Amino acid sequence: MTRRTEPSAMSCEHVRQRLALYLDGALSPSEHAAMQSHLSACQTCHSGLSGVKAFEAQLREAFRDEAPPPALWPRIAADLRCQSADAQGVENRQRARFPSRRAAIAAALLAVGVALTVRRLATVGVDSAALMQTPVGELRSFIDSGRPVDFATADPVVLREWFMSRVDFIPPAPPMTLRLVLIGGRLCYFFERRIASYMYRIDGRLVSLYIMSSKDIDSPSAGGGVTIGTHTAAVREVDAFAHVLWNEGSLYYSLVSNQPAARVVELAGALAAVTG
Numbered sequence: 001m002t003r004r005t006e007p008s009a010m011s012c013e014h015v016r017q018r019l020a021l022y023l024d025g026a027l028s029p030s031e032h033a034a035m036q037s038h039l040s041a042c043q044t045c046h047s048g049l050s051g052v053k054a055f056e057a058q059l060r061e062a063f064r065d066e067a068p069p070p071a072l073w074p075r076i077a078a079d080l081r082c083q084s085a086d087a088q089g090v091e092n093r094q095r096a097r098f099p100s101r102r103a104a105i106a107a108a109l110l111a112v113g114v115a116l117t118v119r120r121l122a123t124v125g126v127d128s129a130a131l132m133q134t135p136v137g138e139l140r141s142f143i144d145s146g147r148p149v150d151f152a153t154a155d156p157v158v159l160r161e162w163f164m165s166r167v168d169f170i171p172p173a174p175p176m177t178l179r180l181v182l183i184g185g186r187l188c189y190f191f192e193r194r195i196a197s198y199m200y201r202i203d204g205r206l207v208s209l210y211i212m213s214s215k216d217i218d219s220p221s222a223g224g225g226v227t228i229g230t231h232t233a234a235v236r237e238v239d240a241f242a243h244v245l246w247n248e249g250s251l252y253y254s255l256v257s258n259q260p261a262a263r264v265v266e267l268a269g270a271l272a273a274v275t276g
Contacts, residue, residue, distance in 0.1 A: 010038045012150075015045045016189060019052050043141030047134065047190040126191045126217045128234075132245065134190050135254045136238045139208045142186070143258070149184035149199050159185045159198070167194045169213050169251060174198045175274040180207065180267065191217070202267075203259075209271060210254040214247055226265055228253075228272045237261050244268040 015038050021027050022035050039046050151162045156174040159182070163171040166187050174182055179202055186197040186208075193213055200207040226233045228246035236243045242264040244255045255268045 010034045012038075012042060012045055012187070012189070015039070015042070016048055019049055022049075023052065041141075041145055043137050044188050044190060047138070051190070051192050130191070131217060132234065132236045132243055133238060135208070135210050135256050136236075136241045136243050138188060138190060138210075139206070139256045140239065140241060140258075142208075143206060150186045152184040154182050154184075156182060163187075163196045167196050169211075171196050171211060172251075175209075175271045177270045177274050180271075205257060205259055207255065207257040207259075207264075207267065210252075210256065212252050212254070214250055214252045217252060228265075228268050233265075233268065235261055235265060246272060248272070 015035060018027065018031070018035060022032065025032075027035065039049060151159065153159050153162075156176060160171055160173045163185060174185070175198075176182060180200040181202065183199050183201050185199060188195040188197050188210065191212070193215075195210050195212040198209040198211070200209070226235050226244070228244065231247050233244055233246040235245075241256055241258045242261040244261075244264050246253050246268065253268075253272065255264055255271065257264050257267070
């Protein structure tokens with residue numbers, strides 16, 4: 001009897017590095033199966049894949065009437081031949097045969113002289129509905145999957161150092177208050193940006209404090225007249241989860257847990273007091 005071979009598990013970072021190859025159909029059958037398995041279970045990576053597809057759709061729409069100059073494709077072909085000559089191993093040969101979408105798009109856009117348009121399209125305007133829903137979906141997916149945190153530690157200093165090289169902002173030290181027990185951190189990816197998730201446990205339930213850059217994010221309308229830190233916060237209850245969102249300086253803080261909204265608001269206020 002033939003034993004069925006399950007696809008080997010991939011980490012979120014491994015998956016994110018191969019999204020372009022996955023979309024180009026340039027992965028081996030085993031890697032493709034592993035990617036599909038991960039994407040079906042991980043809301044964070046699935047959102048990242050959707051973001052890549054949406055970005056490509058924007059580019060195609062923006063430049064559908066642009067005719068590339070005659071010299072463009074010979075230059076790309078020459079560059080690919082150089083890549084192929086230097087390639088080592090199967091993966092490099094695949095990359096030479098199937099150039100990354102990011103590289104091909106960048107070359108085409110440079111050739112037609114649309115740097116300002118690229119800059120505008122490369123930023124993601126996050127609407128308020130997605131801003132309130134996505135972190136809830138991400139935590140719910142994490143809880144349902146039973147996955148461990150990416151980096152387990154109860155030491156806030158060690159966790160901050162772990163995040164320093166992984167996000168594009170200076171992460172604050174993980175705040176500690178109100179019997180919240182720090183269990184570690186996760187590196188998440190949605191809204192086309194890396195997001196630090198500080199994971200806590202209280203009364204047997206998980207609490208995630210997502211911290212992200214506020215760039216290109218539209219502030220949602222405040223709900224309930226709640227003030228967190230120095231700003232009015234947005235509070236939503238979604239699918240038995242409560243989400244409190246507030247802004248301090250150049251960062252957004254997003255606290256999510258499957259607890260009553262009043263409790264999550266209390267925790268958010270205490271966390272803001274020690275981060276500010």
